[in-house]
Amino acid sequence: MKETKRVKRDSDIRVDARIKVSGKARFIEDVEFANMLHGATIRSPIPHGRIASIVNLEKIRNMPGVRAVVTANDIPGENIVPFVKQDYPCLAPDEVKFHGQAVALVAAETVEEARSAARSAEFEYEEYPAVFDAVQAMKPDAVHVGGEDNVHSYFRIRKGDVDKGFREADVIVEGVFNNKHQVHCYLENQGVVAVPESGGGISVYGSMQCPFYVQNALVKVTGIRYSGIKVVQTVTGGGFGGKEDVPSILASHAALLALRTQRPVRIIYDREEDFISMSKRHPARTRVKYGATKEGKITACEAEYIVNGGAFCTLSPIVAWRGVVHISGPYDIPNVKADSYAMATNTVPCGAFRGFGQTQANFANECLMDELAEKLDMDPVELRKRNILKTGSRTSTGQVIGESCGLEETLIKAAEKINFKQHFGRDKGIRKKGMGISTTFYGVGLGAEGEYFAKAGAQVYVKEDGSVIVAIGNVEMGQGSNTVFNRICADTLGCPYESVEVLQPDTTRVPDSGPTVASRSTMVGGRAVLDAARQVCDTFRKVAADKLGVKPFDIEVDAVDSRYRCSRGEMSYFEVVNEAYRRREKVAAQGWYRVEGCTFDQETGQGNPYSVYTYSANACEVEVDTETGQVTVTKFAAAHDIGKAIHMISAEGQIQGGTVQAIGYALHENLVLENGRILNPSLTGYTVPTSLDACDVIPIIVEHPHGEGPFGAKGLGEPPMIGSAAAILNAIYDATGIRFRHTPCLPEDIVKELSKLSI
């Protein structure tokens, strides 16, 4: 069969651009139902203890506008919001494990009435001792919070013989690195509306990444069967992982109130509530040790990775797993020993955040690589070149890198782009420049530990006028997936991009597409769209061939001009659609894709944890104001091998956005907790980069196509957030001569260390 002709066409506008810039997009705040109530949450005032009662519950029930108060006793199903484990109660039954944990719910006629009622709750409680730090939680005498001995989960990698590896090393470096929480700070806070349906079911609309996770939670909490649950994602103002797991909590809460009142109930958090109760990036303490020969060949890596999972397990196991799988870096190292622990503490549960456990791990290993290069007196680019993964290399899990590895190309291109050259703290004057580099590899998708969800369904439906509806369970949350699905569908069917519309995901509409996480939408969801579009295209080829008097495989689909061609003649896409309708052909199809062949041995950590990897390198220049400690990122080149850019502008935007988010992680974002209580739950107290803090990130797209992805595409969402912080901290060292081993690296830290130097 002749291949579809696909060439980048004029229109490069994202499919969601117009609706968003014109203000017409309907976020959850814009979704109103007739007769709708508003929900608010009564939360624990203590980080650990037993809530004996809400003393004034009856009074709250009778407050103005209040229509229902729901506690753990009122849950029709199980009091569990299911994540990896089944430990997170929907509403605290009596014991609370973190400050801000949901205890009860209020529904009232207005938002103000609901919140006012929730705020007025008075508690009778007994406070327990608490533990807030992951390392403290490991101690034998630590207060028990959760899991076995406070361990939510443990994973390890054992490859080769690290002792032997270190014996063979001429040089050994070791460091302990610390990262604090990071808050997602999506533009749109968490919000859902639950609507009771006449048949006894419930529909939930909301800002979310994983409608099918929410569906699972609703089944559990409400006791309603799957066919009675409908979850629809509304236009979502950012997720970054922060809308992976926790929307299930809000959705369950809203559903409980809606079932109780038999009226639609909307819950939208304000920023403070969102900060206090929603998931975060795990704080981490990471110890890494590298040994290398004097020629710069790494002989061994040992690592211990401890993340603070907070009070409940949520996604911590998978975060810790992804971290440990990648913790030795994108290098071919014969001997690796790594252990990772997700610990339970009395802090807000941590969950998914772009990078998903790799950000902290990569920060540690890539900063340490810089130290290793220095100790070897070797250029850090050169050191990496001697160790990086190439086709035929083996990762720390023993996986052989097969097709599609553009890591070296990303490294060379990123370094070249900013004329990478170290300054060695030699700059004179107050403002000192420095350069830093980092590399990353990233296992695309859910991998062996998330295999159950490693699937996607999609539906393509061509309407009578050639306009096309695409339904898929993966969500657009700003990352550009709808534009990618649009392109994959249009380029396959040979229709104009403008003809294809991607619907808001709806769990009743398409088979479970898995979650919208792990940079998997393009590669996995995209394959499902491709599968569906190909089936319809096959029908169109048959129709065109029959009309033109040739065989289907003689038909060439020209997606550029939207034509079906063969030697005997041609038809426009629209003529083909028309003819297919005349013949009453089925011009709709369901697509399906599942990722196969991932393995992971729990004992040794050996196997093929992911089927596809992406690769990236970041090179940056910073300027450090040695008086104020202010760090300005002045140049940043981010090169990513993503297989194939389905939509160039979106891909470049992902790189720029992820990098700026990493600048915030590296330099600005400082969540302060005291006794498990967040002291700065606001965007004034917790500062994210603004456009003034963002440098002109130069995205470099490297395309080593992978056979598994649609048109060769791999994943991109998370890698820009993973490697950048290390590059920045390495550049700060290069500018100042000071090694910082933590994030955020704040101006006060820099001033403090510089002042020590000058003493």
Added chain:
Amino acid sequence: MKETKRVKRDSDIRVDARIKVSGKARFIEDVEFANMLHGATIRSPIPHGRIASIVNLEKIRNMPGVRAVVTANDIPGENIVPFVKQDYPCLAPDEVKFHGQAVALVAAETVEEARSAARSAEFEYEEYPAVFDAVQAMKPDAVHVGGEDNVHSYFRIRKGDVDKGFREADVIVEGVFNNKHQVHCYLENQGVVAVPESGGGISVYGSMQCPFYVQNALVKVTGIRYSGIKVVQTVTGGGFGGKEDVPSILASHAALLALRTQRPVRIIYDREEDFISMSKRHPARTRVKYGATKEGKITACEAEYIVNGGAFCTLSPIVAWRGVVHISGPYDIPNVKADSYAMATNTVPCGAFRGFGQTQANFANECLMDELAEKLDMDPVELRKRNILKTGSRTSTGQVIGESCGLEETLIKAAEKINFKQHFGRDKGIRKKGMGISTTFYGVGLGAEGEYFAKAGAQVYVKEDGSVIVAIGNVEMGQGSNTVFNRICADTLGCPYESVEVLQPDTTRVPDSGPTVASRSTMVGGRAVLDAARQVCDTFRKVAADKLGVKPFDIEVDAVDSRYRCSRGEMSYFEVVNEAYRRREKVAAQGWYRVEGCTFDQETGQGNPYSVYTYSANACEVEVDTETGQVTVTKFAAAHDIGKAIHMISAEGQIQGGTVQAIGYALHENLVLENGRILNPSLTGYTVPTSLDACDVIPIIVEHPHGEGPFGAKGLGEPPMIGSAAAILNAIYDATGIRFRHTPCLPEDIVKELSKLSI
């Protein structure tokens, strides 16, 4: 492969029973949107003329609560509601053709404000001469209303040589029969809500039979492309054909107001508006002539069938076509000549109504058969037996009846059931009894003239807990189709009936399933459900076989006990689902079905107009009160060969409901028009049978399965409405000796004729 074991199981409750009897079903009146406006219609005060202007338009715009007034000038797309032809304006541009035609629209904050504003319209107009009767409209000097010479459409049948046939006849009978309008009188009036969507599209929710027709109309009127239009059927309180075409008008109106105001707009008609403006069963004048040998073999049939289509064409061509195809009756007659005309007049446009042109035609031929039997001095059952269609017979279109013809069985069983025996007007006393009989055949589905729509798409989606969602474009409107789809799906998958939920149809969800008309849902929609369920079942068989260590075709699906069995062991349906999910199998599928092979030669009327026929016979006893003219149907046996009853109670209910509707048609329902204006637009002025008028109709299900239908099922919706009126009028003759050749046959007609006799 072993066949699925299917046996009638305990539960015989309709799937929509609980929600309807408990009052929880949400009809369009229960569908509220936040910020919703209400629409009302300004209508023509004259039956024919030019509306120069609405004089007080500006004043109406400024009336309390009014938010928009829309006229023909404000239509963004084309001013056409598309039916078979493109003659029906959405809003009268200037010329109006019937009293009550929509001229302009008002949207206001409340229903009362909207209606009050609409009522206050004052017109400047010029009235034209008008024609109200179909036969008058045929005259050369008739006022021109529409079509060519007022003919909306014309069809003919030419088989054999009727002149020769009549020459061969020993006996000839001929009669002219008249039927007045019939009003659908669905429990729920017409209603829709249109909701403007943020992307510029529009969603319409409403009481309707044909969401895809509404979609087509919205595309036309709004100029929005198909992918931007979503039409969702809400729980529908009866249709009977009355919600086939005309909901497109309401939907277009509501959409215009919604697009104008950018707010949801609901339009629900009150009963008067519904009577005045919505479609009706066509009044008809039918002339039939039969010739037969003295042995009772019919040698020729000639017929002329004239229906009054009203001001616009809508579905009249198809009504006239179905009428003429069936007009010679379910008999094997060598020579047939028939002509049918749908005429344009200045009355409300007539459209679809259960029976769809066959009701009037069958009334004529079956009454005349009674006259023929009398003239031959032959029992009417015997006369029919000598002529009825059997396997191998040829219809009037020359079609050979293939498999599945249970007509003779229905005839025998119906007659037996009431011990059919004529009274010949011999009863003494005031109350006289009589018996009548009739037979019918019915081409299931859309046939050759509706081939474009003769298709159906469906989707079956098994969820994680084994609950199942079925999506299809055919609607439940009380006829029981959702129960039928439920049964077909559950019996195919081998799951409990309780596990399957059929969703409200949504045009964005499934491929065009065609309209819910022509008794096609079970046979055509059912096949699509069957196709989808079979695909999923094949996956389940594979999973079960693999687990049990056998081949898929060794697996026997036991739908009775919900088990997948083989010699090596068995799994419950739920275990199979669980295993399929574990393996990440695609457990959803799209089904598709199209009817093939229908033909009709426009010149000769020869061909295979339908692929499948159902057959029925009605036998009844009436008691005529000769003082009051009151006719009471005392016995009614209705035998229908429907191939296979998928859900017995629903099938029997269809027979009983249709028969009672036919009793109304025969005896009660009298729409009175004066100069094109309906004088009794209410349920007090126009009386339908109540439970007190309904006799105990005995349904007799005859099952001659047809290979094309699911599990052998054919169609049933319309036949009970087709043959019954003739049986009743034949019984009245038998009781009184008076031949009435019209419907409704009112008490006053009977008293009047009886009084002539007694003079």
